Every structure is written in C-alpha cells, then in structure tokens.
Amino acid sequence: MTDGPSSSPLRERNRQTARDVVLDAAERLLQASPSADFSMRALATEAGVGFATPFNHFGSKNAIMQALSSxxxxxxxxxxxxxxxxxxxxxxxxxxxxxxxxxxxxxxxxxxxxxxxxxxxxxxxxxxxxxxxxxxxxxxxxxxxxxxxxxxxxxxxxxxxxxxxxxxxxxxxxxxxxxxxxxxxxxxxxxxxxxxxxxxxxxxxxxxxxxxxxxxx
Amino acid sequence: MTDGPSSSPLRERNRQTARDVVLDAAERLLQASPSADFSMRALATEAGVGFATPFNHFGSKNAIMQALSSxxxxxxxxxxxxxxxxxxxxxxxxxxxxxxxxxxxxxxxxxxxxxxxxxxxxxxxxxxxxxxxxxxxxxxxxxxxxxxxxxxxxxxxxxxxxxxxxxxxxxxxxxxxxxxxxxxxxxxxxxxxxxxxxxxxxxxxxxxxxxxxxxxx
DNA sequence: TGAAAATCTATATCATGATATAAATAAAAT
DNA sequence: ATTTTATTTATATCATGATATAGATTTTCA
Known part of the structure; x- marks a missing residue:
C-alpha cells in the first residue's frame, strides 16, 4: 500500500472513495459468488478501476479481506x-x-x-x-x-x-x-x-x- | 485426497510412508526458508516424489499445512x-x-x-x-x-x-x-x-x- | 504367472495473485 | 497558464497452486 507520497485533501478524499468503491465491489462479488470468492481481475472490473489499483490501495487480496472484516x-x-x-x-x-x-x-x-x-x-x-x-x-x-x-x-x-x-x-x-x-x-x-x-x-x-x-x- | 479406492496393508503402509516423507520434506523446507514458505514444486523435489503426489495424498497445500499443525x-x-x-x-x-x-x-x-x-x-x-x-x-x-x-x-x-x-x-x-x-x-x-x-x-x-x-x- | 487395479510420474495447461513498466490522467505547485 | 507531482491505467510477465492426462510402476488378485 502506497503510504509514501503525501496527499492533499482532494487527493486523499479521492483515494478514500476509491477504497470504498473497491470494498463495495468486493462485497457485491462475494455475495453473488457460490463459492464466496472473487478474483482480483473480477474485482477491478466490478469496481471500474484498473487492475493494479486495489493493490495500490491495499497491498494484497488478503488485506482487502481484512478491511472487509473490519x-x-x-x-x-x-x-x-x-x-x-x-x-x-x-x-x-x-x-x-x-x-x-x-x-x-x-x-x-x-x-x-x-x-x-x-x-x-x-x-x-x-x-x-x-x-x-x-x-x-x-x-x-x-x-x-x-x-x-x-x-x-x-x-x-x-x-x-x-x-x-x-x-x-x-x-x-x-x-x-x-x-x-x-x-x-x-x-x-x-x-x-x-x-x-x-x-x-x-x-x-x-x-x-x-x-x-x-x-x- | 484420494480416500476412494480401497487399500491393502502394503499399499496403505506405502501411502503412509509417502505422506510422512512429504511432511518431513515440508518441515525441512520451511525451516530452511527465510520466508517460512515453500512451493509445491520445491516440495515434490525435496521429497523425491512426483509433483502430483502431495496433492494425491493431501488434496491441497493448505491441507499439508494442517497436517503439519497436527x-x-x-x-x-x-x-x-x-x-x-x-x-x-x-x-x-x-x-x-x-x-x-x-x-x-x-x-x-x-x-x-x-x-x-x-x-x-x-x-x-x-x-x-x-x-x-x-x-x-x-x-x-x-x-x-x-x-x-x-x-x-x-x-x-x-x-x-x-x-x-x-x-x-x-x-x-x-x-x-x-x-x-x-x-x-x-x-x-x-x-x-x-x-x-x-x-x-x-x-x-x-x-x-x-x-x-x-x-x- | 499374467491380468487387473491402484498409484505414481512427467508434462502440459490454466487460473490467479502479484509485480513491473510506460503512458495517460488528475491534482497541486509555480 | 504551465510545470510538477501523484495516481491511475493498460498490458505484459512471472510464480505458484491446482488440474488433467497418458504412460510407467507397483501391488493385488485370480
């Protein structure tokens, strides 16, 4: 997860929005899936973001699951x-x-x-x-x-x-x-x-x- | 894990031996690895068995880890x-x-x-x-x-x-x-x-x- | 002892998480 | 208004778990 560069209000707000969009998409996919799982490719598509974006924000699929646990x-x-x-x-x-x-x-x-x-x-x-x-x-x-x-x-x-x-x-x-x-x-x-x-x-x-x-x- | 077909004494004994060989190999790899992990390919090599054999016995990598937990x-x-x-x-x-x-x-x-x-x-x-x-x-x-x-x-x-x-x-x-x-x-x-x-x-x-x-x- | 059954092996293939990279885009700074 | 910075995107690539398959090997049974 890129914590490095500093963020300003609008940037940070957009990043939080992106995180929420990703997490919401993940929840939708999990609920819709018979095996309660999703691929990161499906997640990016469902969230309408690039494939690398969830990794940029969370670092790994497991970290996304942990954010969902929260x-x-x-x-x-x-x-x-x-x-x-x-x-x-x-x-x-x-x-x-x-x-x-x-x-x-x-x-x-x-x-x-x-x-x-x-x-x-x-x-x-x-x-x-x-x-x-x-x-x-x-x-x-x-x-x-x-x-x-x-x-x-x-x-x-x-x-x-x-x-x-x-x-x-x-x-x-x-x-x-x-x-x-x-x-x-x-x-x-x-x-x-x-x-x-x-x-x-x-x-x-x-x-x-x-x-x-x-x-x- | 193939529980299906019946086993006779020598077959069962050989299968138990193979399982132990695989688990011992996994333990050796874990201890030797800086990240405490191993790939299934490395496991097969270390155990001296075919790549599919650990899957035949345990079904998944996670199941191997569970056997190690036991x-x-x-x-x-x-x-x-x-x-x-x-x-x-x-x-x-x-x-x-x-x-x-x-x-x-x-x-x-x-x-x-x-x-x-x-x-x-x-x-x-x-x-x-x-x-x-x-x-x-x-x-x-x-x-x-x-x-x-x-x-x-x-x-x-x-x-x-x-x-x-x-x-x-x-x-x-x-x-x-x-x-x-x-x-x-x-x-x-x-x-x-x-x-x-x-x-x-x-x-x-x-x-x-x-x-x-x-x-x- | 030969045939059948069970198991292993070697190999190819695929899905998937993850990383890398260059180009594009958006926001901030000058 | 232009330049700089930060972030995203598209795409390629790789490692790895997992599956499939045909041939090889071992064990069991008649």
Missing amino acids: RVIKRMATRFREQRPQGDAVDRVLAMGRISVGVLLEKPDVSKSVVGSLGVAGPSPSAVLPQSEALWSLALGDLSTLSSDAPIALRAVLPQQLAFTFRGCVSFWIAGELTDEAMVTAFQTGALAILLGFVNPTRRAALMAQMSPLPIP | RVIKRMATRFREQRPQGDAVDRVLAMGRISVGVLLEKPDVSKSVVGSLGVAGPSPSAVLPQSEALWSLALGDLSTLSSDAPIALRAVLPQQLAFTFRGCVSFWIAGELTDEAMVTAFQTGALAILLGFVNPTRRAALMAQMSPLPIP
Missing part, C-alpha cells in the same frame, strides 16, 4: 447500538454474542471467506484487535457493575479475553470444525466461563445454568 | 508428558501454556506459516479441535481436583474453552497483532480467567495476582 465488526457494533440490549454486563455480553454471531450467520460462506483472512500471516500486521476489544468493551458497558473481589483494574482483561475467545470460536467455525449452532454455544459458554470468575457469588448459579459443553463428535 | 500439537503433548509438571490443574494448565507457546516460539515464522492454515476456510473440515481438546484435558488432568460449586459435568467445558482461547491468542499472534511476549501473557491471563470461576474461593487471589491486561498500543 467492516463486519463495525456492523456488529452498529447492531448492538441499535438494539440497546438491557441488563447487566453479563446480559449485554450475551446479547453481543448473539448479535455478532448473527451477523456472521447471515451469510456464512461470505463471513468465512472474509473473516478467514484474519488469522493469516502477512507482511504487515492486521489491526483488528483494538477494534475487537472495543466491541467487547461496548458490550460490557460499565465494568463496575460487575460485583466481585476482582479489582477494577483487573477487569480490564475482560474485553481482551472475550475478543480472544470469540476469535477462537470463529476460527474453528471457519475451519469447519464447529457447526453454526455449535459456534453459538461455544461462544456463549466461553463468555460465561470467563465472566463466572468476575460476578457476585450469588449470580454464579444462573451463569452455570447457561453453560454447556459441546458434544464430542 | 504434528505441532502432538509435539506440545509430548513435551508436556516429558516434563511432568507438578501441581494442581491450574498449575498444569499454566505449564502446558508455557510449553505450547514455547513450541511455537522456537520457530516463530514457521509456526505462523503452519498454524496460520488452521483458520482458513477450505473444502473439507480440519480435524484439530479434538486434538486440541485432548491437549488441554491432558493438562487439566483429573478435573475433580478443581474444587468449586461447579458440577463435574460442567467442568467438561474447560478443555474446549482453553482450546478456543489458545486458538484466539495464537490467531492474533499470527496476524502480527500480538508480539511473542504478549501472546504469552494473553494466554496465561486467559487460562486463569477461565479457571477463576472454577477454583476454590481461597485460591482466587493467587490466580488474580498472575493475571494482567495487555498494554493497549
């Missing part, structure tokens, strides 16, 4: 905000889990293709972790509503750990090792397992009642 | 068994975490390349989840040593959840979002967070003392 995460946050789930942090995390998994399951093949890019080694780091953490921070809301002996500072691990667990569940789902339903259960149980150590002892029984192991195939 | 997990289990870590389930899980991450960090670039295959959508499911669960069951040992109000049956979620969290941490590491050190911290904290809800209340303070959030970049 859009997916934004979509999850938007849904959450629109739905305004009620309840305490646990309820909200569970709601975010349902919403997030729901976004993926709207178009499972596309999601697998797009999000499958995230765990792939590449020349430059992806930048999804802060976004994922923010998503789970949004879900958790005010951490002080978790009552426990855990110091407030320690509760800072929760958004990160929820992000890791979510990523792990999704990764196994992408690889075909978890069915759609199993992924729902896996993440819900994972979130509850993490939160189990951070809630009031009086709340534990309710959390445990919602946790279940996955059947072993 | 070897990595076996290596982790072997190390654990050799080291015989002492202590309760928590201690053993932490030891397994150090051992497992240590295996990956012996050759970071190779590990990223190999294990990066696991989260990639493909024509057939990978088969790593049972192996991962078994790894964490091995670490946990006898689940009844965890003292808590959680029913024994519910503790069955632990190997799975540890597997998901490990996968999630490794996935972010592969993508370049976690440094080597941060991955160590991330998984240790994740394991402790999961176990925190399953230990005796008297043990909680010691676990929390070992948990720390990752610095936000």
